[in-house]
Amino acid sequence: MTQAHFPITPLLPELRAALDAHPRLVLEAPPGAGKTTQVPPALLDAPWLEGRRIVMLEPRRIAARAAAQFMAAQRGEDVGQTVGYRIRFESRVSAATRIEVVTEGILTRLIQDDPELSGIGAIVFDEFHERHLAGDLGLALALDVQATLRPDLRLLVMSATLDGERIARWLDAPRLSSPGRSFPxxxxxxxxxxxxxxxxxxxxxxxxxxxxxxxxxxxxxxxxxxxxxxxxxxxxxxxxxxxxxxxxxxxxxxxxxxxxxxxxxxxxxxxxxxxxxxxxxxxxxxxxxxxxxxxxxxxxxxxxxxxxxxxxxxxxxxxxxxxxxxxxxxxxxxxxxxxxxxxxxxxxxxxxxxxxxxxxxxxxxxxxxxxxxxxxxxxQAELSGLALELAAWGVNAGSDDTLRWLDPPPAGALAQARELLAALGALGTDGRITPLGRRMLELGATPRWAAMALRAPAELRPLAADLLALVEARSPLRGDQARSDDFRVRVEVLHAWRDRRSAGARGGFDSGAMAAIEQASRGWRRRLDVRTAASGVPDSHATGDLLLHAWPDRIARQDEANPRRYTLANGRGASLHEASALFGEPWLVVLDLRLEARDSLVLAAAPFDPRRLEQDFPQHFRRERALRWNDARGAVEAFEEQRFGAIVLERRSVPVQPEDALPALLAAVRNRGIDALPWSDTARRLRARMQALAGWMPELGLPDVSDAALLASLEDWLGPYLQGKRKLDALGADELSQALATLFDYEQRRQLDQYAPESLTVPSGQVRKLEYAPGEAPVLAVKLQELFGLADTPRVAAGRVPATLHLLSPAGRPIQVTQDLKGFWERTYPEVKKELKGRYPRHPWPDDPWSATPTHRAKPRGT
The missing domain is CATH 3.40.50.300 (P-loop containing nucleotide triphosphate hydrolases)
Structure with a gap:
């Protein structure tokens, strides 16, 4: 065995001692320290290992192979003896293997297939700082196994740049650090x-x-x-x-x-x-x-x-x-x-x-x-694969998730993933994994593609293997056909290459990429128990008929009015580009889209036989009554529709029932805004007073009558007054005022009249209206002569808020805006009198406005 010295070598005795004393350990070591290739061999003779295997997780296949090859070479052995590796479609292990380097998906399968991890004494999570989804899941499952079934299992988390202190606290584990081998x-x-x-x-x-x-x-x-x-x-x-x-x-x-x-x-x-x-x-x-x-x-x-x-x-x-x-x-x-x-x-x-x-x-x-x-x-990733693994582990939407996560999966993305799995048939109505879901896990493809492959009839399984290989790889197409949005072209070119035929006038392809796709297809054929590869040009609908089972939510139907536009089963819209090879196809299943502000752009799709929908997806069809607001007519319309998801297949008009109209009317109000209602001046003034007083005197606990609050509670205050109506303009202004008034009880209405009166009696004896607006002082517009003898500005809200006086000339034109009437009489009135007395000689302009008699009339003629 070749002996070599690495920066981590002096730390290895301390590392072994830490794992002797504790089942979990965090190791921080920079690149070049030797952690990947030196730590696993150093643990082979640990007493707690008892001859069992060490499984080391590597985030990437290239790293898994390289690590296994280096460790084997150090021992003077071939890969597959003491040190081996397992990655997808490739395994180099034997009965003598003690250190097994695996990629993340392999580790998850090991734990799911054998929760006791028989024959495994330690799991090493290398390069954990990369924070791949499968690595987080593998560690969460391993911690659960350690806590419930295997307290003797050792878990070692190794990282180059992650926050080791945070991980150590989360794991309740000691933490070791190693220097690296580095130069400036x-x-x-x-x-x-x-x-x-x-x-x-x-x-x-x-x-x-x-x-x-x-x-x-x-x-x-x-x-x-x-x-x-x-x-x-x-x-x-x-x-x-x-x-x-x-x-x-x-x-x-x-x-x-x-x-x-x-x-x-x-x-x-x-x-x-x-x-x-x-x-x-x-x-x-x-x-x-x-x-x-x-x-x-x-x-x-x-x-x-x-x-x-x-x-x-x-x-x-x-x-x-x-x-x-x-x-x-x-x-x-x-x-x-x-x-x-x-x-x-x-x-x-x-x-x-x-x-x-x-x-x-x-x-x-x-x-x-x-x-x-x-x-x-x-x-930030799509979580259907994670959700399926959790369901297989016994964690579903209706149970408590007891797994320990360094960062838990986002609840919204996880819920959406579970909805997709239910649509694919991988989860039952109770959220538990189905037999199909377990077979999908065993296959090892993502849930969408596993559903496609496993639902394929026997004669299309070879084509399904090709599709699995093609969708995982970058498109092998080059030249003009690389821009094609017809996914069938990729299948045809693969088969032409496989059959040793030229792609001909259709353009070129990347032979290196094609060889990699063929290698992956062979791996999928083995997993699907397919003995022969697909060849020739498939039936025009064969590719799409298979892809339906991966993307049932992206089944798309052509719009009758716009042949380039499609409606997807998930309710979204998509359009073909101008040079699309799919133009004219009435039905598509869409694999790839580019999100746009309105409709998404179709990047890859395939046509299918629409008869497959009733055969393969009968549960997605439904016949239901639908209501729609016709903005031009201002009325509710009712239809009976047959739908596939959000795609309307058939629609006929039916009479609107009174109980049907109310939700549509309320939805129309929410869509058009509160101003769409027939507000009278009286109702608008009442609402303005309500809003103003609620802001001035919050201790009264008055209802919120802002736009947002009224829209949020339409069912409660407006719904009773819309009952039996089919049109919005059937609601009268008086009814709307009554509906608004129901928000205030008797005592609150009394407080409204007391603290935010609709009008004030001015010194002339006339009643003048107050104009209210939320967040502003009320406005009292009144002729100057009507306020003679009044020194203080009128106030509302128990004296808290002075009115804003709009003082008017005898002709009703504004003279002054003020909240300080006393200051006006003292400082401004003399100038106003000088300017306006000659213009309005029949109206009083006393030298002493304090003692003059207020009036709204002109002086009698001849006085």
Whole structure:
């Protein structure tokens, strides 16, 4: 066995002692410390293990293979002896295996199939900081097993950048920290030049990194598409000649002379690294460069942790990653390109300092601030797979969730996931898992696609395997047909490639992607017990007839008035683009949509035979009475409709029943707003007084008559007055006033009249109305002569609120607005008198307004 020293080596005795004394442990160790490959072997002779296996969880397949291969090589063994691995469609284990490296879905199946975890003594959660959904679930299930069935089970959580203190508190576990093996890394933020595209910025910084640093350069990009574009550009931007690979996915070489940034006589490889490469391609990317060769490695965040890339001295970071995002409002989940967290940026930069000093070049402004840590996938992903696992564990919508979560799943997204599972037949009406649901779990596909595959008739199972492989992979289509929204094209091209026929005039395809799809299809065929692969051109409806069972909520019917628009069974709208290959299809099942402000845009769909709906989904049909508000007529209309989900298949008009109209009338009011009601001036003034007094004297506890409050309680105060009516304009203004008045009891009405009177008697003996508005003082408009002898401004609300006086001329025109009548008489009246006495000589303008007789009349003629 090869002995090697890693930074974590001195900590291993303390780690073993901690697990001897405690069943749970948190280990913090940066990349390069050796935690992935040194900790599991160090635990093999622990007394508590008693010869049982250690299962180590790795978030990614590429990391699982690499870790197992490194540990096996240390022992001088082949993979599958003491150290093995299991990932989807691939297993290298034997009866002698003691350390088994698995991916997240495999761990969940181990626990679900054998809750006692027979033969397993420890589970190691590596790179837990990545916070994948399956990792959170696996740890929650393992904690439940430990608490109820296996108190001797050891759980070790290892992380490079996560908050270890928080995890240790949550787990009630000790915490250990190990140093890493790192050298100083200089951080640079080379700015983009004016009018420079991101790709050309990347190419220029790559040349700079090669010039400034010896060794290899690692470039972090969000996905395969960006890697392919960068690869094509770097072939031309870096010194040539370069070798090329098919589809831009192979390494390229450049033989460089003295003027090159690589060095005299050296060669340059451009290497790609992502999770969809074949095992051989991944191993080539992870292997050291040949002597005299430098490499530029274009990688997704698979290179961020878990795997070791030798020889890296420069890191170029685009600062982006592709992550799933689920919108519960739309029910759609998409991969989105998002900024990385500060923790990810630090971890990526650390790759430049693993073997010597290095430099990290960040392609974003230094002023930009990143989130401290990545958002857990459980908080932003579609949760139907999680909900199905929980149901299999015995946690359903009607029971208490006793699992311990570091971050619990969002209640809304989980409820929506359970609704989907019920529609797929995976959950019963009681929320418990059905036999179909258990078979879906055993298959290992996501719930939608598992439902599709398991409901497929025997003759279509080979096609179902192809669909499973195609939907998990990036589209292999290239050229013109890559823009096709007809999903059947992908199936046809796969079968043509499989049958060794040319794709012909339909365009090209990526042969590397096609080989990966074929490999995945073989794996699904084994799981579905299918012996032969599908070939030839399938029946025009075969693909869509299968996809129905994955997307029953996205069954779509063409609108009669607009042939490019479709109504989906979930009630949403979708439209075809102008060059759609699906134009004219009356029925579609939609796989992929781009959300737009109004209707979503169909990106991938397939037609199907509508007769399948009654055969396969009879429970989705219903006949019901529907009410609709006709805004043009201002009336309620009634229909009897046959529906498939939200799709109206047939509609006929029927008479409106009195009991039917009320909900539609109330809905119309809510939709149009409270002002749609026939408010009289009297009713508006009454409501304004109510609102004003409620604000001035909250201790009275008066009802809230704001727009929002009235709309929220329509059934209570307005409903009785709409009973028996079919039109909104049948409600009279007097009825509306009566309805509003019912909100106040006798005592509250008395208080309203006392503290917010409708009018005031002014000194002239006339009654003048007060105008009220919420949040403002009441307005009293009155001729100046009617207030002679009055010194103080009238007040309401038990004297708390002075009225705003609009003092009028004898002609009724405004002279002054004031809340200080006394100050007006003293300071302003003399000027007003001087200006207006000549204009209105028949009206009194006394020198002493305090003692003058108030009047609303002019002086008699001749006086």
């Amino acid at each position: 890394v200089r951080i640079e933020h080379p700015p983009a030049r004016a009018q420079e595209t991101p790709e050309h910025h990347l190419a220029r910084v790559t040349r700079q990194a090669l010039e400034e640093n010896p060794g290899d350069v690692l470039v972090f990009l969000p996905g395969r598409r960006e890697i392919a574009r960068a690869h094509a550009l770097l072939e031309n931007a870096l010194p040539s000649p370069f070798g090329g690979g098919a589809g831009g996915e192979r390494s390229g070489e450049a033989r460089l002379g003295a003027s090159s940034p690589v060095g005299r006589g050296q060669e340059l490889d451009i290497v790609v690294l992502h999770g969809e490469l074949s095992l051989t391609e991944q191993q080539a990317a992870l292997a050291p460069a040949e002597p005299g060769t430098r490499r530029v490695i274009l990688a997704t965040n698979v290179a961020e942790s878990s795997v070791t890339l030798p020889g890296i001295r420069g890191v170029i970071d685009a600062g982006l990653a592709r992550e799933p995002r689920f919108d519960p409002n739309s029910g759609f989940s998409r991969l989105e390109t998002v900024p990385i967290s500060q923790a990810s940026a630090d971890q990526r930069a650390g790759r430049a300092g693993r073997v010597a000093e290095g430099t990290a070049y960040r392609l974003w402004p230094q002023s930009r601030r990143l989130e401290a840590a990545r958002t857990p996938e459980i908080a």
